[in-house]
Amino acid sequence: MTLIRLPENILALAAVCLTSLMFGLEISSVPTVLSTIEKVLNADFSQIQWIMNAYTLACTTVLMATGALADRFGRKRVYLASIVLFGLTSLGCGLAQSAPVLIASRFLQGIAGGAMLICQVAVLSHQFPEGRERSKAFGAWGIIFGIGLGFGPIIGGLIVAVANWQWVFLVHAPVAIVALALVLAGVQESRDPNAQQLDVPGILTLSVSCFGLVYFITQGADLGYSSPAALSIVAATVFSFMAFIFVEKRSGRPMFDFSVFRIRSFSGALFGSIGMNFSYWPFMIYLPIYFQGALGYTSVTAGLALLAYTVPTLIVPPVAERLALRFDARRVIPLGMFTIGLGFLLMMFGARAEHASWLTMLPGCLLCGTGLGLTNTPVTNTAMGSVSPDRAGMASGIDMSARLISLAVNIALMGLILLEGVHAYLTRALSGFPDASSLRLLAAQIAGGNIGHLPQSGAGIATVDPNGVIANAALVDGFGFVMLYGAIGAWAFALLSVAVFDAGARAHRRAPAVDNGVRRPSP
Structure with missing residues (x-):
């Protein structure tokens, strides 16, 4: 069977490629407008770092959870929800009038982006289960994702030159609408009858330890590295990471199976x-x-x-x-x-x-x-x-x-x-x-x-x-x-x-x- 004889697969592949382009652009186009955002929103250097880090940390938080949710409740359903959330949070980023609001919007956008990324892989794996067509589909996805990452900087710069920095985020709203139409038309619903339960303790402990480490690095100088507040953050970060290792080793179905490191x-x-x-x-x-x-x-x-x-x-x-x-x-x-x-x-x-x-x-x-x-x-x-x-x-x-x-x-x-x-x-x-x-x-x-x-x-x-x-x-x-x-x-x-x-x-x-x-x- 070929892609030509399966038009729904063409639409599904188009949806996956379009959302991968959005995800790639959101990573690489934003850095070129940070200096503009810094001036317009009167953001300090720490806030500029958090505009990027909020997105990254949020992506990390939902990666493992999204896979389990998609397996249990339906990959198409979760994919649609992630695209809707990505479009709405992109609007929130573009309409932000202060650095804290933009950081919060970026965190929510990162949750949507991480979920969208995992669903892309799940959809392609189900829609193209084997053979040459699977290789072609994943190849096309990788190329488009790479184009988003590679050309994001110049696209971001051009958007600022032609319009303003807000459109680096706002542009994703209409693109998300097109992606939704393609998903509804082409993506097949699928579930895993043996889907695992969410590893909530693992997700929470890993997220807290990552957030604590980044917060200490970015805010340590302002807090004072030896201050009670900074030392409390370090202690909470170490404790959370140790708890993560403990719960993963004790879990029957761990989010992180440490045996693969062997x-x-x-x-x-x-x-x-x-x-x-x-x-x-x-x-x-x-x-x-x-x-x-x-x-x-x-x-x-x-x-x-x-x-x-x-x-x-x-x-x-x-x-x-x-x-x-x-x-x-x-x-x-x-x-x-x-x-x-x-x-x-x-x-x-x-x-x-x-x-x-x-x-x-x-x-x-x-x-x-x-x-x-x-x-x-x-x-x-x-x-x-x-x-x-x-x-x-x-x-x-x-x-x-x-x-x-x-x-x-x-x-x-x-x-x-x-x-x-x-x-x-x-x-x-x-x-x-x-x-x-x-x-x-x-x-x-x-x-x-x-x-x-x-x-x-x-x-x-x-x-x-x-x-x-x-x-x-x-x-x-x-x-x-x-x-x-x-x-x-x-x-x-x-x-x-x-x-x-x-x-x-x-x-x-x-x-x-x-x-x-x-x-x-x-x-």
Whole structure:
């Protein structure tokens, strides 16, 4: 049977591709408008981080729950509900008049986005159960999702240039209506008669521990890292994570089956998933700040410059698949992360060049995108191919959760490193600055790329730095630390991946051969 003879499958595939485009755009288009949002809504640097992190944390929270709900109550029904919620929350984001309202709307939008993402996979798996058509369907879904991620920055920049920042969110409302029509017309309803109960304790404890960690990273400086409030947050985070491990190990049907970590190929691939989201994806949130704040580019120019960072992720995956077939994924995955790290190092040198521009950043951006393209597809294929089909859903949930948790934590960590790097530079350059609290506020404004508005709240900065030379140098210096962190992180996870993969290969060579479950001597 072909897609042409099954028009409902064409409509279902169109619905899945359209919603994957929405999800991809919502991740990659928003960073290019953060500086605009910061100015229009008078948001501080911490709130800018939460505009991104609220979405990511919410996605992580619902990933495992959505799969169980869709299996029990119907995948089409949950898919429709997630699209409706995504459209409504996108309207809420576009109509927000303050940063707290936008953050709350982004959290709700993240819940809808995470549910929508899981339903996409479930719908494709049911609608295209096997054979060549299944491969085509998942291939089309991956391409469209990649297009949303790859071209989101320039689309976001163009929307701001032609209309205003609100339409980066509002545009999803009419698209959601079209997606609803396609789902109603083409998606078949399906359920799992053996669906599992929701792992509520696991979901709650994991969510609290992730939120607590991110909150401590982003708000620790304001609270005081050794203050009773900060220490209470740390204690609650550690306790929640320990409780998560306890309830998952005691559960008969755990959300996270820790036994899969004994599968070396799965664990090696998982380090690749974490490595990508430790470096490449969180830095995408901050790179537009460098282009607009340090280099003075408009949102459109910044979006165009970001294409060098994102477009290779669309071009390289077919090459990565061929390399994985020829040299094995356990070599290609660490190679990809090493390439990402090398790209970060080149970006650091490019940012600190005497006449820095998008051209000095180009080699590093291209290498980072190439590294992600080399890593992403082999990671997914290896992780899913390492476990039995009946555990694929759980393994996919672990992989996706690891990615999103790593992304959320490192959005916060990169922001902290950037802020502290800028603050350290200002402390050295403005040793006579009268007010330490004003200096930290100034550092937060610079870290957000808001250099042009510094005289309004800079407590005397206009007199010592009227042309913004010190502020610009502080921003570049702070970004240097962030890029170095990205390089070290990518290389560290590359080494961990190599170690785990090699340990698995050695164990496989030592293990006696098995034929039909009967141990036999190795040749």
